[in-house]
Structure formats: C-alpha cells, structure tokens
Amino acid sequence: xxxxxxxxTSPFARALAAVGALALMTSLxxxxxxxxxxxxxxxxxxxDTGINAALTLTRGNSKTLLVNGGLISEYKKGANELRLExxxxxxxxxxxPSGSSNxxxxxxxxxxxxxxxxxxxxxxxxxxxxxxxxRHDHIADIKYRGVIGxxxxxxxxxxxxxxxxxxxxxxxxxxxxxxxxxxxxxxxxAQRYEIKLPAKSKLWEAVEYLAGFEDFNNYFANFExxxxxxxxxxxxxRIVFLDQYNNIPAQGKDKNDLQLIAGVGCTL
Numbered sequence: 001x002x003x004x005x006x007x008x009t010s011p012f013a014r015a016l017a018a019v020g021a022l023a024l025m026t027s028l029x030x031x032x033x034x035x036x037x038x039x040x041x042x043x044x045x046x047x048d049t050g051i052n053a054a055l056t057l058t059r060g061n062s063k064t065l066l067v068n069g070g071l072i073s074e075y076k077k078g079a080n081e082l083r084l085e086x087x088x089x090x091x092x093x094x095x096x097p098s099g100s101s102n103x104x105x106x107x108x109x110x111x112x113x114x115x116x117x118x119x120x121x122x123x124x125x126x127x128x129x130x131x132x133x134x135r136h137d138h139i140a141d142i143k144y145r146g147v148i149g150x151x152x153x154x155x156x157x158x159x160x161x162x163x164x165x166x167x168x169x170x171x172x173x174x175x176x177x178x179x180x181x182x183x184x185x186x187x188x189x190a191q192r193y194e195i196k197l198p199a200k201s202k203l204w205e206a207v208e209y210l211a212g213f214e215d216f217n218n219y220f221a222n223f224e225x226x227x228x229x230x231x232x233x234x235x236x237x238r239i240v241f242l243d244q245y246n247n248i249p250a251q252g253k254d255k256n257d258l259q260l261i262a263g264v265g266c267t268l
Contacts (some may be wrong), residue, residue: 054263
C-alpha cells in the first residue's frame, strides 16, 4: 500500500525507485568499505554553496525547451545549522498537428520551490528546528503552498563522511489549489541521509510526509534521491529523482508528479 501511494502504479515509477534504492545501497556498502573513518577529522564550518542547472532544447520536427536550475547553501558552525534552497523548472513545446500549418505553444512544466531551515543543536546529536517552504506548480494547479513550523530532530549518524537524521514536528500549511484556499495544521515527519564518496562525490536521499490532524487522508509526501560526481574541483555531474505525491490533488490532476533531472553543478 505504501509503495502504491508514494510511487504510483506506473511500472516506470516503480523501476526508477527500485534502481535508485539499489544504487544507494550498493554505493553505501562500497563507501563504508573503502572510505576511512573520519571522526578524527576537523569539522568543516561556515558556508557551503552550490548552483546547478540543466537544459534540453530541440529544433526541427519537434520544438521543445526544458530548463531547470537551483541553488543550495548550507551553513554549519558550532550548534547552529542553516539550509537555504531555491529550485525551479520551466518547459514548453510547440505542437503542429499533422496536415496543418498552425502551431500551438504549450507550457509543459512550470514550478518553483524555496526552503529555509534552521537547526539548533542542544546535544551533539539532538536538535530543535524551524523551517519554512513556499512552492508553486502551475501544471498541478497549485498557485502556492506555504509550509512553516517547528519540531525536534536527531542525528543517528553525524560525521564528515555521512549523516542520517529524522525529524518530527508540527507544520501550518496554507495553500491555494484550483481556486480554493485552505489552511491546515499538519503532522510533519521527515528523514534525510547523505554520504560522501571518494573523489568528492556524494549520494543523498530525503523523505518528507505531512498529514492534516483533522483528516489524515489529506496528506502529501515528497521523496528525493540524488547522486553527484565531481569532474573538477568545482564542476560536477548531478542526477536527481523527485517524487511529489498529493493524496487529494486538484480535480483532474494526477496524485503523483515525477521528475528525473540530469545536469551540471558548480560549487561556489
């Protein structure tokens, strides 16, 4: 039931999820065997910022444009951790029916997301957090969705090599979807894992689940798994799989939105 809810019934979606999970587990095993224990290494502090972008352009029998990009900036110093993320994507295509000279421009993708998250450690592994998110998705008929709230979390693994955290909290959600504005108070559960591999590469995955206290059937979930392989000191190749699931979507819209993004990253 969980797999059906979050990944849908599409064989393509299930295959992507299975391949992603298999790649993650294989890389974890290889990294654990090959990488030395870094507990004795000094922790990196301060800002760590990177940008990423991808572009697909076709001309000729088909005329399409797909562009996406983002910025991720993380700050860690002492007991304070701050994470900022901005992400957006836009796609359009020109359709010319067979036997006709008239063409129509169609928007096939248009979304944006911004996240701010602050963590304050009160032990070496336990922390309190406050986060906020603003999302827009034209194709899913979401004019805006704002999420903000506090909670607590714990690092089950925490080193320069890898980190595994889980969070639980309360989130206030305000969204305008299909010309209907609704406010809810939600339970928020989240988990994130990241591991650094040799040659300045890394893998990560994250899951977030939010359900309304008044109606637990009114929930949405976000899943992300990605890999980054360094080409130079500052340039890397990235591939990211995203699954955004809304159990009660706008009328006529699918519950699942899947994206597979391949592009280039740059460390600032």
